[in-house]
Amino acid sequence: MALQRFLCWRIAPLLLLMPCGFQCMSVRVLNEEPVHVIPGSSLVLQAQIEHGPLEEVSMVTWERESETGITPGKVTLATCAGKCAGTRPNGRVSLEQQGATLKIDGYSGADSGVYAVTVTDQAGAKTTAHCIVREYEAVHHVSVSINVSHSSLVCGEAWGTDPHFSWLHERVAITKAVGSVSKDGTTLFVSSSPICGHFTCMVSNKRGYSAATFTAAPCETEGKGTTVAVVCLVILLLFGGVLAFLLWRRHRYSNRGERLHEHLDDNI
Structure with missing residues (x-):
């Protein structure tokens, strides 16, 4: 001790x-x-x-x-x-x-x-x-590229600080029917095949935002919808034209009958 x-x-x-x-x-x-x-x-x-x-x-x-x-x-x-x-x-x-x-x-x-x-x-x-x-840099030069083999779209941004990524399909937020987004938001895995329609990637931070759009072939649903609309419009125009012709013809014969009846009354 x-x-x-x-x-x-x-x-x-x-x-x-x-x-x-x-x-x-x-x-x-x-x-x-x-x-x-x-x-x-x-x-x-x-x-x-x-x-x-x-x-x-x-x-x-x-x-x-x-x-x-x-x-x-x-x-x-x-x-x-x-x-x-x-x-x-x-x-x-x-x-x-x-x-x-x-x-x-x-x-x-x-x-x-x-x-x-x-x-x-x-x-x-x-x-x-x-x-x-x-x-703190603003967002610059947003671009979207396609990876055909993986059915995915990749969004890139040049040098913005703390960029946040979000996706739209035909100007609407991505749903499960369209696809899923990676955790960092840079990649969109598309469910439908082939990839169709307009895909927009929006990148934002505290100083603003920028966007880029990838345009694929029109989706079949969009083509069918457009065709149906055109056919309906043509049918309506034809029906309207026929109806107008029948009304005009009826009105014409009606006027001719009235004039003939008046002529017979004058002769009597």
Whole structure:
């Protein structure tokens, strides 16, 4: 027992003299990466700073650099020291919650890149966390292609952020009789064979939507319906013409009989 106490008293000071001991300061960005921001709105990044009772935050620094690492290199956005009142170097950037929250108003494409938050303790030790920020892109270049061997239609979109896919057949939502849609919405498995009619894929996100239509041969039901309508129209026109002719003829003979009767009365 005495030996254990002796070892504890000897080891404890050594742990305290270590650079981090068992209580190193840590920082991480809470936002889910990558962060997509709509132009004109506000970018808000939140960091969580953890430290033990022996550490103190002396400075918090937020920086940004290109995602590709090309010039102009790192740009210091805001630095917070002491009580962390924060700085606003260009009127758009502010710090809150003792530097743990960075806010940039009026986001634009130039604000995209890799953001770094660096926390410095009282001994000058630094720890850094990173987060990728990108512009929220609108939907672009929607297209529909057919996979004949699998009786399916595939919808593609160029580079929109968080695209959502939906399908229409003849401007009506897809039913089980028409087919089924994959979980990600990009593929429509058509039940009928051969594929016929008009299929429209609509892709949307927070910035709008775009659509593309695949046109196959007319469905048989559509052809029959059109033929029946045309035949009915022709029959109605013929019937109407015959009826009009009979009425005209009856009216004509009726007038002729009246004139003949009047002529006989005059002769008498």
